[in-house]
Amino acid sequence: MASLGSSSSSGTEYIVRVPKNTTKKYNIMAFNAGDKVACSTWTQARMERDMSARRIYGEEETAEGAAGSEFGKKQREEARRKKFGIVTKEFKVEDQPWILKVNGKAGKRFKGIKKGGVTENASYYIFTQCPDGAFEAFPVHGWYNFMPVAKHRTLTAEEAEEEWGRRNKVVNHFSIMLQRRLREQERGEDDEDEGEKGGKKKKKGGGRGGDLRIHDLEDDLEMSSDDSHSSGGEDGESKPKAKKDAGKGKGKKKKKKGSEHEALEDSDDGDYEGLEVDYMSDDSSSEEEPEKGKPAKADEHPKGIDELSESEEESEEEKQNEEETKEEEEEDDGKKTPVQPEKKKKKDSSGESESSDDSDIEGETASALFMKKRTPPKRGGGRGSAGSSRTGSRPGTPSIDSGSTSSTLRAAASKLEQGKRQSGSATDTPAAKRLKMEPNSQSPAPSGKSTPQPASGKSTPSSSDVQLTEEAVRRYLIRKPMTTKDLLKKFQTKRTGLSNEQTVNVLAQILKRLNPERKNVNDKMHFYLTE
Amino acid sequence: MSDKGEVNLTGVKQSKGVWLVKVPKYLSQQWEKASEKGEVGRITIVKKQGKSEVSFKLNADLTGLDAQGEKDASLHVPRDHPFTMHTVGGQTLAVFSHSDKDEISLEGMVVQRAECRPVVNDNYMKLKKLQIKESTKPQRLSQQLERAVTTVFKPVANHNFNMEYEKKKKSEGKMVRAERQVVLDMLFSAFEKHQYYNIKDLVEITKQPVTYLKEIMREIGTYNSKGAHKSTWELKSEYRHYQSADEEEMQT
Numbered sequence: 079m080a081s082l083g084s085s086s087s088s089g090t091e092y093i094v095r096v097p098k099n100t101t102k103k104y105n106i107m108a109f110n111a112g113d114k115v116a117c118s119t120w121t122q123a124r125m126e127r128d129m130s131a132r133r134i135y136g137e138e139e140t141a142e143g144a145a146g147s148e149f150g151k152k153q154r155e156e157a158r159r160k161k162f163g164i165v166t167k168e169f170k171v172e173d174q175p176w177i178l179k180v181n182g183k184a185g186k187r188f189k190g191i192k193k194g195g196v197t198e199n200a201s202y203y204i205f206t207q208c209p210d211g212a213f214e215a216f217p218v219h220g221w222y223n224f225m226p227v228a229k230h231r232t233l234t235a236e237e238a239e240e241e242w243g244r245r246n247k248v249v250n251h252f253s254i255m256l257q258r259r260l261r262e263q264e265r266g267e268d269d270e271d272e273g274e275k276g277g278k279k280k281k282k283g284g285g286r287g288g289d290l291r292i293h294d295l296e297d298d299l300e301m302s303s304d305d306s307h308s309s310g311g312e313d314g315e316s317k318p319k320a321k322k323d324a325g326k327g328k329g330k331k332k333k334k335k336g337s338e339h340e341a342l343e344d345s346d347d348g349d350y351e352g353l354e355v356d357y358m359s360d361d362s363s364s365e366e367e368p369e370k371g372k373p374a375k376a377d378e379h380p381k382g383i384d385e386l387s388e389s390e391e392e393s394e395e396e397k398q399n400e401e402e403t404k405e406e407e408e409e410d411d412g413k414k415t416p417v418q419p420e421k422k423k424k425k426d427s428s429g430e431s432e433s434s435d436d437s438d439i440e441g442e443t444a445s446a447l448f449m450k451k452r453t454p455p456k457r458g459g460g461r462g463s464a465g466s467s468r469t470g471s472r473p474g475t476p477s478i479d480s481g482s483t484s485s486t487l488r489a490a491a492s493k494l495e496q497g498k499r500q501s502g503s504a505t506d507t508p509a510a511k512r513l514k515m516e517p518n519s520q521s522p523a524p525s526g527k528s529t530p531q532p533a534s535g536k537s538t539p540s541s542s543d544v545q546l547t548e549e550a551v552r553r554y555l556i557r558k559p560m561t562t563k564d565l566l567k568k569f570q571t572k573r574t575g576l577s578n579e580q581t582v583n584v585l586a587q588i589l590k591r592l593n594p595e596r597k598n599v600n601d602k603m604h605f606y607l608t609e
Numbered sequence: 610m611s612d613k614g615e616v617n618l619t620g621v622k623q624s625k626g627v628w629l630v631k632v633p634k635y636l637s638q639q640w641e642k643a644s645e646k647g648e649v650g651r652i653t654i655v656k657k658q659g660k661s662e663v664s665f666k667l668n669a670d671l672t673g674l675d676a677q678g679e680k681d682a683s684l685h686v687p688r689d690h691p692f693t694m695h696t697v698g699g700q701t702l703a704v705f706s707h708s709d710k711d712e713i714s715l716e717g718m719v720v721q722r723a724e725c726r727p728v729v730n731d732n733y734m735k736l737k738k739l740q741i742k743e744s745t746k747p748q749r750l751s752q753q754l755e756r757a758v759t760t761v762f763k764p765v766a767n768h769n770f771n772m773e774y775e776k777k778k779k780s781e782g783k784m785v786r787a788e789r790q791v792v793l794d795m796l797f798s799a800f801e802k803h804q805y806y807n808i809k810d811l812v813e814i815t816k817q818p819v820t821y822l823k824e825i826m827r828e829i830g831t832y833n834s835k836g837a838h839k840s841t842w843e844l845k846s847e848y849r850h851y852q853s854a855d856e857e858e859m860q861t
Contacts, residue, residue, distance in 0.1 A: 088655065088656050089653050089654055089655035089656070090653070090654050091651050091652065091653045091654075092651065092652045092653075092654070093648055093650075093651055093652075094648070094649050094650050094651060094652050094665065095646070095647040095648050095649065096640045096641075096643055096647045096649050097647050098643075098645060098647055101708055101709060102706040102707070102708050103706060103707050103708070104704060104705075104706050104716065105704070105705055105706070105707060106629070106702055106703075106704060106719075107702070107703040107704065107705050107715075108700045108701070108702050108703075109700060109701040109702075109703070110699070110700065110701070111698065111699050111700055111701055113701075115701050117618075117621040117701075117703050117715065117718060118621055118622060118624055118718075120618055120621070122615075122618075123615075123616035123618060123715070124614045124615055124616060125614055125616050125705075125713050126614040149799075149802075149803045149805065149806045149807065149810045150807070150810060178616075199634060200631050200632065200633055200634060201631075201632050201633075201634060201636075201637035202629060202630065202631055202632070203629075203630045203632050203637070204627050204628070204629060204630075204704055204716070204719075205627060205628035205629075205630050205723075206625065206627045206628075206716070206717065213652055214647075215630070215640070215649070217637065218629075
């Protein structure tokens with residue numbers, strides 16, 4: 079036995095034994111090298127079979143005996159199956175996957191799936207060295223590939239597809255899971271009485287807008303086994319909360335970062351279309367307004383003359399609604415913050431901050447980013463007030479047009495018609511609603527004052543592309559009928575370098591000169607020219 | 610049991626390293642024939658030029674094929690098997706054992722992988738040829754019969770069927786109506802076992818003529834023409850007091 083030195087080369091010889099006792103069956107547990115599993119560091123491990131497939135493969139246990147059973151049901155079922163040639167796979171316990179839990183609740187989890195075909199053509203043996211120097215060889219009965227199981231929430235296939243469709247627009251990817259979680263919470267609150275298993279049950283309960291949700295049955299069934307291990311429910315519940323907190327933190331950071339970025343980002347053409355403006359106060363908007371609102375362009379309602387005359391609160395609220403609607407419609411914003419308190423905080427701070435515009439915009443965009451939870455009630459209100467919609471000229475653009483706005487619009491328009499320019503502009507300005515404005519340095523006139531522009535139609539030159547000229551307006555009106563709002567939208571203050579009032583005035587003058595024809599479409603006055 | 614599923618980690622804690630060796634089928638078959646003591650051969654580890662060469666030599670008494678254990682069998686299993694060593698690169702392999710009593714223990718980590726190869730010589734080639742012949746034999750076989758099968762005829766009426774019919778007629782005749790109370794007892798005891806019955810099954814159980822039975826059933830039960838239990842009879846609600854399965858389980 080032991081080691082015999084052979085003469086030619088330094089070799090040692092060991093006896094190989096294949097023990098006959100078969101009480102223990104040896105299996106291989108294979109991990110991926112990338113997972114960096116160090117078994118020696120495990121303090122505690124539990125492993126059991128994953129029986130979740132039994133429900134699928136096992137026969138449906140109808141009540142046997144007494145209540146609900148039929149005489150001879152089993153035989154009949156069997157005969158039926160044979161007749162149709164249905165072959166059901168048996169549920170073999172040996173072939174079921176393993177579930178390995180390392181280091182208790184907080185540790186990792188692995189799922190070990192049996193690899194087939196291992197013992198078909200060659201046998202694997204485990205050679206261990208015994209204290210006496212001999213080798214013992216044990217045959218390997220099965221090979222299981224263990225893979226780590228994700229504990230974090232994942233999207234279902236449908237949701238994943240949706241998000242994939244939006245991948246070019248979504249910037250803040252953290253928000254995707256947050257939104258999902260919040261949605262689930264909503265739903266979870268609704269069907270709370272339907273028996274829960276913590277947060278995970280909510281995941282099961284209905285998809286976005288749909289009751290049918292396709293998901294991994296295994297996960298759900300795994301839950302039930304977890305529950306039996308106590309604290310499973312707690313786990314599920316604590317997880318969404320924990321994640322939510324984590325998400326909040328992330329969201330906050332991201333939001334702040336986002337606002338910084340926004341301040342620096344350069345705008346693209348069309349980005350400002352329909353951007354909402356805060357009409358909070360008369361303070362000059364010294365800083366450049368952040369671009370947060372930008373992403374949801376198409377949905378934003380155009381700032382029109384009406385908005386100028388609206389009161390602050392109204393516009394505030396409206397904007398909030400719009401923001402929220404925008405959020406609904408297009409989430410290209412991507413910078414979503416989930417937190418309600420934060421929104422409120424922002425709103426409060428917005429009032430206080432010196433640059434009311436900025437803060438208000440922030441507040442609004444914040445509202446844009448917020449949870450749908452808040453949106454439904456408000457949105458309803460917002461939409462209700464919206465009333466009219468654009469005549470298909472801008473797809474997906476809700477135009478929020480409260481009664482007051484339309485009346486003021488018409489009032490303004492009629493005033494313009496009558497040539498009461500001065501009075502018209504006077505009434506427009508006091509509310510001091512502002513369109514998006516360029517830095518103060520560039521705006522020629524302080525807000526609150528109306529400075530009639532020269533009637534030449536050439537506005538103060540600016541660094542941007544669009545000039546508020548008669549030609550431009552003519553072009554637009556020839557092409558298609560537009561409302562004053564539309565026109566204003568075309569001539570963003572940032573581009574033309576004019577203030578809101580100036581734009582309005584100039585536009586009014588131009589319209590007066592052009593004297594376009596009018597028609598009423600969807601209760602809105604459209605101007606158009608035919609040439 | 611609280612310990613069920615608990616994995617015994619002693620093997621891994623001691624960092625026991627094991628080898629995973631791939632062994633050809635014929636060799637493992639020979640090993641199974643080993644004696645009680647279990648010794649099947651010897652391993653020789655030689656260090657040549659810095660590399661270790663491992664070789665396995667099968668015991669002489671196990672070389673004979675065909676379980677006769679005799680060396681005089683025409684073909685021998687080769688004896689010398691050098692091992693090809695590999696490293697355990699892309700996978701972390703651990704070994705766990707699973708006993709009949711569901712005791713799981715982690716035996717150790719795999720530190721080396723090896724393949725057991727035979728030395729290729731004529732003997733081995735012959736062995737392989739034999740194996741190939743075996744495996745290429747088709748599992749199903751067409752066989753020509755010499756004489757036609759004459760045991761299966763096409764009868765005018767099924768002979769067996771006839772016999773059964775006659776027998777039935779003889780033994781039972783027309784089913785006799787038993788006392789109403791007796792029948793009721795039979796029915797109630799039957800319905801204690803199952804909730805839904807087909808009329809045919811009831812006839813078989815009670816051995817009563819159909820009309821009589823139907824009459825009684827109409828009195829104590831209802832007929833389900835639709836629903837899950839298609840055309841079955843069940844007792845009327847006042848006659849039954851089934852406990853649900855859950856309650857029963859709880860009670861037992």
